[in-house]
Amino acid sequence: MRHRLDLRIGPVSYRIGSAWPEPLAELRRLYRNYPAAEAVCDFTVRLEPERPWRRYLRPSVAIRGDYTLPDAAPLPLTLGLLAAEMGMNLQMALGQKRYLLLHAGSVERDGRALILTGHSGAGKSTLAALLGERGWRFMGDEFALLDPATGLLHAFPRAISLKNAALALFDGADPARLGPVLRGTPKGTIRHLQPPAEAIARMDQPARPALILFPRFGRDLDPATRPVGAAEVFVRLTQASTNYVALGARGFDSLTSLVTTVPARAIDYRSSEEAVALVESAWAELR
Amino acid sequence: MAGPRYIADPQALARNVALDGLTAIFHAPSGLTHLLAPPAPQILAALAGRPGSAEEVLARIAESFELEAANPADAIAARLAELEAVGLVAKT
Numbered sequence: 001m002r003h004r005l006d007l008r009i010g011p012v013s014y015r016i017g018s019a020w021p022e023p024l025a026e027l028r029r030l031y032r033n034y035p036a037a038e039a040v041c042d043f044t045v046r047l048e049p050e051r052p053w054r055r056y057l058r059p060s061v062a063i064r065g066d067y068t069l070p071d072a073a074p075l076p077l078t079l080g081l082l083a084a085e086m087g088m089n090l091q092m093a094l095g096q097k098r099y100l101l102l103h104a105g106s107v108e109r110d111g112r113a114l115i116l117t118g119h120s121g122a123g124k125s126t127l128a129a130l131l132g133e134r135g136w137r138f139m140g141d142e143f144a145l146l147d148p149a150t151g152l153l154h155a156f157p158r159a160i161s162l163k164n165a166a167l168a169l170f171d172g173a174d175p176a177r178l179g180p181v182l183r184g185t186p187k188g189t190i191r192h193l194q195p196p197a198e199a200i201a202r203m204d205q206p207a208r209p210a211l212i213l214f215p216r217f218g219r220d221l222d223p224a225t226r227p228v229g230a231a232e233v234f235v236r237l238t239q240a241s242t243n244y245v246a247l248g249a250r251g252f253d254s255l256t257s258l259v260t261t262v263p264a265r266a267i268d269y270r271s272s273e274e275a276v277a278l279v280e281s282a283w284a285e286l287r
Numbered sequence: 288m289a290g291p292r293y294i295a296d297p298q299a300l301a302r303n304v305a306l307d308g309l310t311a312i313f314h315a316p317s318g319l320t321h322l323l324a325p326p327a328p329q330i331l332a333a334l335a336g337r338p339g340s341a342e343e344v345l346a347r348i349a350e351s352f353e354l355e356a357a358n359p360a361d362a363i364a365a366r367l368a369e370l371e372a373v374g375l376v377a378k379t
Binding site for chain 1: 302304306307308309311313315318320322
């Protein structure tokens with residue numbers, strides 16, 4: 001590849017190659033404070049022209065790498081940063097074998113981790129990012145890595161992917177932490193936010209899971225917190241994991257251990273302020 | 288007329304965890320996870336490496352499990368058909 005960037009996010013090292021310099025320049029800026037990649041990378045991502053002439057003519061970025069989706073549509077070069085992020089997520093979702101991968105946000109306080117999971121659009125990513133600005137250590141907004149050997153949760157604090165209405169919540173963030181505004185993506189308008197400095201500095205510190213939350217956003221919902229039974233948590237987390245089946249008995253053991261030892265709550269909220277307050281009170285009740 | 292006889296893998300319940308009255312099991316031969324409601328786990332235990340008909344299963348689990356059904360043997364036969372469909376028991 002003409003251009004190359006190696007980077008490490010939590011325990012995962014990537015080698016990213018690109019036919020164009022722009023996507024890597026933006027990645028380099030977003031990930032400038034991250035530690036150096038390991039010598040042997042876990043995953044490779046390649047951003048290539050869909051056809052050779054598409055390097056120059058209406059440049060079109062195809063996401064390739066160790067693992068690919070055959071029907072993934074290429075993106076215009078203006079969305080090259082998004083293509084790189086999608087490629088990195090795809091490698092994790094399809095290739096991660098060491099950790100049980102939960103599609104969840106996570107934050108930590110006092111060495112204990114809070115897992116935020118739920119359907120796409122439930123607000124877990126935004127909520128994890130908000131908590132990261134308010135006294136919690138941000139561990140990740142997309143994937144939480146559960147180690148089957150220890151039961152500890154490992155951080156994967158990639159750049160936070162703010163979507164649509166969530167962009168306005170971070171208008172006051174240091175501009176040096178914000179990426180370009182990406183309009184017209186398959187998920188609407190997206191802007192990346194570099195995690196807080198503490199999240200990056202402490203990315204190698206795992207935490208013991210202490211609470212699982214299923215946030216649900218709705219303007220017409222009454223704010224509420226309800227307990228969720230272990231069987232329901234188990235089923236929802238198997239659905240939220242991209243590699244539960246691939247891990248076999250290790251996945252079963254680590255997930256059943258998680259759901260039988262860690263309490264879970266569903267929270268309904270109408271605004272981000274309400275969500276933060278509900279999280280804080282659910283956390284306070286653990287003591 | 289005696290109904291079909293079934294058998295379960297001796298290790299069918301080797302990995303099982305109770306969750307809110309349900310039982311999660313990891314079925315190693317298929318790699319599949321099942322979430323079972325009573326009396327399915329009791330049926331699997333009664334047939335683990337030991338063939339039996341619905342009536343025999345009923346006799347084996349009756350000591351430790353009370354089935355609330357109008358016709359318990361029919362209820363067991365229906366559960367056996369379901370367990371066969373998901374590959375947890377097989378006809379002998």
